[in-house]
Amino acid sequence: MSKQILILPGDGIGPEIMAEAVKVLELANDKYQLDFQLSYDELGGAAVDKYGVPLADETLERARAADAILLGAVGGPKWDTIDPAIRPERGLLKIRSQLGLFGNLRPALLYPQLAEASSLKPEIVAGLDILIVRELTGGIYFGQPRESKVLDSGERMAFDTLPYSESEIRRIAKVGFDMARVRGKKLCSVDKANVLASSQLWRAVVEEVGKDYPDVALSHMYVDNAAMQLVRAPKQFDVIVTDNMFGDILSDEASMLTGSIGMLPSASLDSNNKGMYEPCHGSAPDIAGQGIANPLATILSVSMMLRYSFNQSVAADAIEQAVSNVLDLGLRTGDIWSEGCQKTDTRAMGDAVVAAL
Amino acid sequence: MSKQILILPGDGIGPEIMAEAVKVLELANDKYQLDFQLSYDELGGAAVDKYGVPLADETLERARAADAILLGAVGGPKWDTIDPAIRPERGLLKIRSQLGLFGNLRPALLYPQLAEASSLKPEIVAGLDILIVRELTGGIYFGQPRESKVLDSGERMAFDTLPYSESEIRRIAKVGFDMARVRGKKLCSVDKANVLASSQLWRAVVEEVGKDYPDVALSHMYVDNAAMQLVRAPKQFDVIVTDNMFGDILSDEASMLTGSIGMLPSASLDSNNKGMYEPCHGSAPDIAGQGIANPLATILSVSMMLRYSFNQSVAADAIEQAVSNVLDLGLRTGDIWSEGCQKTDTRAMGDAVVAAL
Ligand SMILES: CC(C)[C@H](C(=O)O)[C@@H](O)C(=O)O
Ligand SMILES: CC(C)[C@H](C(=O)O)[C@@H](O)C(=O)O
Numbered sequence: 001m002s003k004q005i006l007i008l009p010g011d012g013i014g015p016e017i018m019a020e021a022v023k024v025l026e027l028a029n030d031k032y033q034l035d036f037q038l039s040y041d042e043l044g045g046a047a048v049d050k051y052g053v054p055l056a057d058e059t060l061e062r063a064r065a066a067d068a069i070l071l072g073a074v075g076g077p078k079w080d081t082i083d084p085a086i087r088p089e090r091g092l093l094k095i096r097s098q099l100g101l102f103g104n105l106r107p108a109l110l111y112p113q114l115a116e117a118s119s120l121k122p123e124i125v126a127g128l129d130i131l132i133v134r135e136l137t138g139g140i141y142f143g144q145p146r147e148s149k150v151l152d153s154g155e156r157m158a159f160d161t162l163p164y165s166e167s168e169i170r171r172i173a174k175v176g177f178d179m180a181r182v183r184g185k186k187l188c189s190v191d192k193a194n195v196l197a198s199s200q201l202w203r204a205v206v207e208e209v210g211k212d213y214p215d216v217a218l219s220h221m222y223v224d225n226a227a228m229q230l231v232r233a234p235k236q237f238d239v240i241v242t243d244n245m246f247g248d249i250l251s252d253e254a255s256m257l258t259g260s261i262g263m264l265p266s267a268s269l270d271s272n273n274k275g276m277y278e279p280c281h282g283s284a285p286d287i288a289g290q291g292i293a294n295p296l297a298t299i300l301s302v303s304m305m306l307r308y309s310f311n312q313s314v315a316a317d318a319i320e321q322a323v324s325n326v327l328d329l330g331l332r333t334g335d336i337w338s339e340g341c342q343k344t345d346t347r348a349m350g351d352a353v354v355a356a357l
Numbered sequence: 358m359s360k361q362i363l364i365l366p367g368d369g370i371g372p373e374i375m376a377e378a379v380k381v382l383e384l385a386n387d388k389y390q391l392d393f394q395l396s397y398d399e400l401g402g403a404a405v406d407k408y409g410v411p412l413a414d415e416t417l418e419r420a421r422a423a424d425a426i427l428l429g430a431v432g433g434p435k436w437d438t439i440d441p442a443i444r445p446e447r448g449l450l451k452i453r454s455q456l457g458l459f460g461n462l463r464p465a466l467l468y469p470q471l472a473e474a475s476s477l478k479p480e481i482v483a484g485l486d487i488l489i490v491r492e493l494t495g496g497i498y499f500g501q502p503r504e505s506k507v508l509d510s511g512e513r514m515a516f517d518t519l520p521y522s523e524s525e526i527r528r529i530a531k532v533g534f535d536m537a538r539v540r541g542k543k544l545c546s547v548d549k550a551n552v553l554a555s556s557q558l559w560r561a562v563v564e565e566v567g568k569d570y571p572d573v574a575l576s577h578m579y580v581d582n583a584a585m586q587l588v589r590a591p592k593q594f595d596v597i598v599t600d601n602m603f604g605d606i607l608s609d610e611a612s613m614l615t616g617s618i619g620m621l622p623s624a625s626l627d628s629n630n631k632g633m634y635e636p637c638h639g640s641a642p643d644i645a646g647q648g649i650a651n652p653l654a655t656i657l658s659v660s661m662m663l664r665y666s667f668n669q670s671v672a673a674d675a676i677e678q679a680v681s682n683v684l685d686l687g688l689r690t691g692d693i694w695s696e697g698c699q700k701t702d703t704r705a706m707g708d709a710v711v712a713a714l
Contacts (some may be wrong), residue, residue, distance in 0.1 A: 009407045089551045090676045119589055139517065147553045151522070158558035159520035162497065166513040192602070197503045201515035227610040228618070231588065232476055245549070249606060253584040261585070 002035040003139060003310065003353035007060075008068035011079075011088060012283025013293035013346075014072025014147055016238040020295035020350025021070065025302045032315040034306075036323040044074025044088035044094065044283075049190055056093025060098055067311040069095075069276040069299060073283035101268035101276055102168070103175040104136040104247065105304070107233075108254035108264065116338050117259030130254055131179055134247025135172040136268055138164055139198070141244045145272075163196045164243065169205040171271065175261075176206075176241030177213040184238030186217045190226045190246055202243065223250070255280050257297045262294035262335040267308050271324050275309045277301040290347045294333040296323055299353055322356035359522065360393040363418075367639025368402040368436075368445060370650035370703075377652035377707025378427065381676060382659045384711055389672040391663075394395045396423075400452065401431025402641075405545045411448025417455055425666040426452075426633040427658060430640035454494050458625035458633055459525070460532040461493040462661070462675035463622065465591075465611035470684040473695050474616030477588075488536055488613055489596045491530040491604025493625055495521055496555070498601045506509065521555045521600065526562040528628065533598030534570040535562075541595035547603055552619035580607070587611055598709065612637050619651035620690040622658035623634025624665050632666045634658035650691040650705045653680055656710055679713035 009018040022038065028035045040052050041059045051059070054074070063069055075088040084090075095101075110118065110128040118125045129256070143161035151175035152155050180187040189206040203220055210218040221229065223246045229236060230250065232255050242250060255261045259294070263282040279297030287293055300323060307316035316339050332341040345351070362382070366375040379395065386393045398416045399407050400552075409418070411431070420426055431445040441447075467485040468473065475482045482526040500518035507513050530546070531652050544564040548556035554708040560577055567575040578586065580603045586593060587607065591614050599607060612618045636654030644650055657680060662672035689698040701709070 004610060084557065087551065093552070101517050115394055119478055119481045121478055141552055143516065148554045148558055155520040156558060157555040158563075159500065159518055160553045160555050161518055163514060163516035165508070192605075194444065195450070195498055196517045196556040197515040198504045198517050201513060203503055205513075208575065224609040227584065227606045230637045231610060231613040232616075248549075248604075249584045251601075252581040253588060253610065256585040256588040259589075267414045355386045 002037045003067040005038050005067060006063055007040045007068045008043040008069060008071045009039055009040070009046070010074045010283060011076045011257050012074035012285045012288040013029045013075055013090070014293060014348050016288070017293050017295040017298040018070070018072040020353070021298040021302050022232060022348060023301050023350050023354050024357065025070070025355055028299070028302070028306065028315050028319060031357070032312060034312065035195050035313065036311065043071060043091045045076050045079040046081055046330035047091055048082065048086055048088065053086050054088050055094045058250060060095065063065040063095060063099060063251040067274065068305050070296065070305060071278035071279065073278055074277060075215045075283050076285040081131050086176055086345060093141065094270060097142055099274070099276070100174060102135060102137040103269040104134040105179070105269070106132040106251040106264070106280060107133060108132065108251070109260045111260065111324070111327060113324070114258070114260045114263065114336055117336055118257060119259060120257055125257055126233060128234055128258060129241045130234060131183065132247060132251040132254055132259055133172065133179060133239060133241040134251055135168065135243050138168045139244035154176070160196050161342065162196070163246070164202060166201065166205050169202050170209055172258045173206045173209040173241060175269070177209060177216050180216045181213065184239035185215060187217070188219045188221055188237055188240050190221050190223050190250065193220070206241070209330055226250055227253060230257060244268070251280070260336045262333065263300065265270065265297050265304050267301070269308060272336040273309055275305065277305040292334050293346050294335050295346050295350050299323060299350070300315055300334065302355050318357060322353050325356040359394045360424040361422060362393050362395050363419055363426045364395055365400040365426060365428045366397070367405070367429035367431045367527045367640060369401050369430055369642045369645040371640055372653040373375040373645070373648060373703050374429070374636065374650050374655040375429045375513055377658050377703060378655040380711050381656050381705050381714065382419050382427070384714055385659070385672050385676060388714070389669060391667065391669065391672065391706045398665055399669055400428060400448050402433050402436040403546045404448055405436055405439065405443055405445065407579045410443050410452045411445050413703065416548060417452065420456060424631065427462065427662060428635035429640065429655065430636065432640050433642040433645070450498065452633065453625060454499055454631070457462040457494060457627045457632070459492060459494040459529060461491040462536070462624040462626070463489040463491060463608040463612065463621070463637060465489065465608070465615055467615045468617065468620060468681070468684060470618065471615070471617045475614060475695055476616060477614055479706070482614055483592060485615060486590055487591060487676055488540065488596045489604060489608040489611055490529065490533040490536060490596060490598040491608055492525065492600050495525045497711035518682065519553070519555050521559060523558065523562050526559050526647060529567055530566040530598060531627070534566060534573050537573045537596040542574070543595035545578055545583070545594055545597050547578050547580050547597055549580050549600035550577070551579060563598070570663070583607055584610060588613060608637070618655050619690065619694045621659065622661050624655050624658070624661045630666055632662065634662040649691050650703050651692050652703050652707050656680060656707070675714060679710050683709045
């Protein structure tokens with residue numbers, strides 16, 4: 001039976017990088033007889049323009065029916081001043097939440113070919129390979145109540161709520177341990193248990209889950225210390241598991257350590273490993289439409305999709321190898337270019353990966 | 358009339374580094390005729406041992422009566438397993454909150470003599486001089502309700518609340534703008550306004566306050582992007598103003614960019630510039646009692662105290678200059694030592710600053 005892939009190019013550079021990723025996906029589809037059927041829809045600003053909302057009900061239904069979703073990026077200045085309730089990001093948050101995509105995998109991997117691009121000293125980041133497992137459908141992102149109001153005194157105030165239940169923590173902790181088990185067997189759980197009630201529960205439940213993983217070395221770290229340690233000695237980490245907000249901050253920090261966020265894919269999985277795959281970078285409105293964006297993070301998101309949603313590790317490996325070969329050839333888009341390399345554009349980069357594959 | 362300074366050495370390396378800072382403070386007291394009177398008490402684990410609580414009522418009264426407070430550091434493994442309600446950190450949080458010390462100034466300054474200590478490339482951090490202004494008595498650190506409970510289903514859950522009122526935001530924004538005005542005239546307000554209700558109010562109020570500071574260039578940045586930009590290009594920042602939790606994370610990240618967190622002081626001020634001063638680093642229980650900790654952050658906290666609570670900028674400058682001179686001489690404690698420098702211990706470092714002063 002054929003597998004349905006929903007493609008959501010999104011905003012900004014989204015459509016450009018997606019075009020290249022789709023080339024790679026279609027080639028893999030043929031070559032490995034994956035029997036994928038692709039369909040297209042809109043998310044974010046493009047959906048606001050087409051449907052009046054950043055995630056239309058019909059799009060959500062298509063996403064539910066699909067076996068996997070490939071997303072470009074959302075947002076841009078065009079929609080900065082619209083009603084906050086229909087901003088592009090709301091569509092992203094809604095699809096994550098409605099599809100139950102609680103397990104967000106964000107690798108921070110330094111490509112040896114790009115070691116120079118990091119703002120950190122080579123010896124600090126050489127060989128860096130961290131996986132951040134971020135809880136994506138709970139915590140302060142979705143907690144109720146949240147409100148903005150005017151007090152009797154006439155003063156405005158606003159508040160958010162950061163809730164976590166045992167089952168939410170348990171399932172993301174399991175993802176963290178499972179990942180650590182097939183990697184370096186070290187899991188660092190990041191929280192703020194010296195201040196937050198939710199973090200105290202987080203830490204207790206992660207400890208409990210850890211009993212089932214005696215082969216994985218579990219440690220706990222406060223989020224402020226984790227933000228420091230990522231700068232000081234990032235190679236101490238293998239897998240980090242943390243909540244939605246801390247994961248947002250730390251995964252961006254970690255990805256920037258590599259100096260090439262244009263290279264980093266991500267996966268957001270539900271409990272059956274159905275997933276949405278997208279680059280870690282944003283929609284880069286400043287360079288949209290110029291054909292110069294780096295498509296490799298989106299291409300590597302295809303690889304993650306094959307690996308996690310379809311168990312096609314041979315095809316997934318082949319795409320990663322193709323990307324590495326292209327880097328070996330010295331091809332670079334502007335964001336990862338350095339002296340001595342050949343500057344190329346979005347399409348040429350996509351074509352090169354296709355050729356290498 | 359003489360000024361009262363309350364000294365709280367705290368735990369771990371606290372007493373050792375405080376002894377050196379007090380030498381410097383007493384010398385400044387004589388030399389500049391500051392008419393300071395010093396008294397001592399306990400906070401954190403030491404207070405748990407002495408009073409049974411991390412901040413005794415009588416200590417809080419002494420702190421209220423004092424004109425400024427100098428703190429070492431709190432916490433350590435000895436108190437890791439006690440009742441969470443009386444952990445050492447609770448004393449720190451309580452004194453901040455009870456004294457209304459809402460304005461937390463955390464400089465991240467790279468000493469040219471220590472440029473090599475950073476894990477970032479020299480060209481990225483040379484000349485780095487950022488000031489993080491963190492809101493310290495509101496937000497999710499103190500928000501009510503917060504609770505840990507068992508649901509009817511038998512499942513545990515816990516939650517925290519992140520509230521901000523207009524007046525809380527306004528007063529910390531003013532601190533940010535005032536600091537930017539006497540520095541590089543750039544203020545970056547960090548929030549997560551694309552997700553949080555509290556951040557939307559934060560951004561709106563900071564905008565309003567900005568109207569009174571036409572000479573300061575105000576920008577806004579999401580916290581995840583700020584965590585990235587601090588790694589990518591930290592010198593783009595002058596002053597950053599942000600909430601309690603984001604400030605906790607970003608100030609630690611920023612301080613680590615300098616590679617020498619043992620050098621960084623901090624101030625926590627109330628609305629009359631009464632303040633508590635402490636090093637940014639922690640109590641370092643692993644090296645406590647060995648006499649090898651770096652006392653310079655605590656000594657520089659004395660300088661901040663003279664500057665912010667007592668308007669003694671001549672004396673404050675002199676202490677900073679003395680520290681710089683000692684670094685020029687090549688004296689280094691272990692944490693900042695590098696090839697070619699002279700390794701020294703806590704006491705010798707304190708003595709050297711006294712001599713330089
Ligand atoms: C766009 C924004 C709502 C989103 C988030 O905060 O989760 C983004 O920063 C991310 O990390 O995917
Ligand atoms: C010890 C802890 C409660 C404290 C905080 O989170 O504020 C510390 O990390 C700090 O930054 O001063």
